[in-house]
Amino acid sequence: xxxxAQNQEKDQQPPPMVPDSPPGMTAPRRPLPPPEExxxxxxxxxxxxxxxxLGSAMVxxxxxxxxxxxxxxxxxxxxxxxxxxxxxxxxxHSSIQIPKVRYTVVAFSxxxxxxxxxxxxxxxxxxxxxxxGTIALVVYFMFQTPKKPSQES
Numbered sequence: 183x184x185x186x187a188q189n190q191e192k193d194q195q196p197p198p199m200v201p202d203s204p205p206g207m208t209a210p211r212r213p214l215p216p217p218e219e220x221x222x223x224x225x226x227x228x229x230x231x232x233x234x235x236l237g238s239a240m241v242x243x244x245x246x247x248x249x250x251x252x253x254x255x256x257x258x259x260x261x262x263x264x265x266x267x268x269x270x271x272x273x274x275h276s277s278i279q280i281p282k283v284r285y286t287v288v289a290f291s292x293x294x295x296x297x298x299x300x301x302x303x304x305x306x307x308x309x310x311x312x313x314x315g316t317i318a319l320v321v322y323f324m325f326q327t328p329k330k331p332s333q334e335s
Contacts (some may be wrong), residue, residue, distance in 0.1 A: 232275035240269025241316070248312050251304075260298040266312065267295035274277075 206225035244266025251258045278284040298304065 230276045233272050237269045237271070237273030237276060240265050241273060242269075245312070245316050248309050252309050252313055255289040258304050260302060260304060263265060263304055263308070263312070264295050267291045267298070271295075 244262045244264075247258055247262035248266070250256075268291070272286055272287045274287035274291065278287060298308075
């Protein structure tokens with residue numbers, strides 16, 4: 183009869199070993215190095231992280247300008263809006279997984295930035311739409327539970 187401890191020892195197998203010395207000589211063995219990861223996939227992931235970081239920073243900088251303008255009642259130029267919508271486009275391109283939604287948000291962001299450039303000024307209601315829209319976006323993503331990857335064999 184095999185005990186549970188002996189059964190667990192059989193299940194645990196050591197990693198494959200590479201000899202340090204030529205055959206015929208006994209020497210301590212070391213584990214194999216990990217397989218090389220796909221460098222293109224790794225670089226693409228790094229680029230997505232950089233885009234997400236830059237987009238989030240741009241949205242934050244643009245939103246701070248709008249928020250301070252609402253709090254003090256001062257006017258702002260279109261430049262913070264261009265920063266805000268440019269950052270929103272970068273963030274959406276790197277973060278949203280569903281292509282239809284991703285490109286819809288990117289197109290909307292670019293359209294809004296171009297509209298502010300063409301219009302040339304920011305009205306009071308523009309600032310309130312940006313303010314409450316950003317709050318709604320943050321609240322939506324704050325309470326959304328991330329999906330766990332499925333374990334397929």
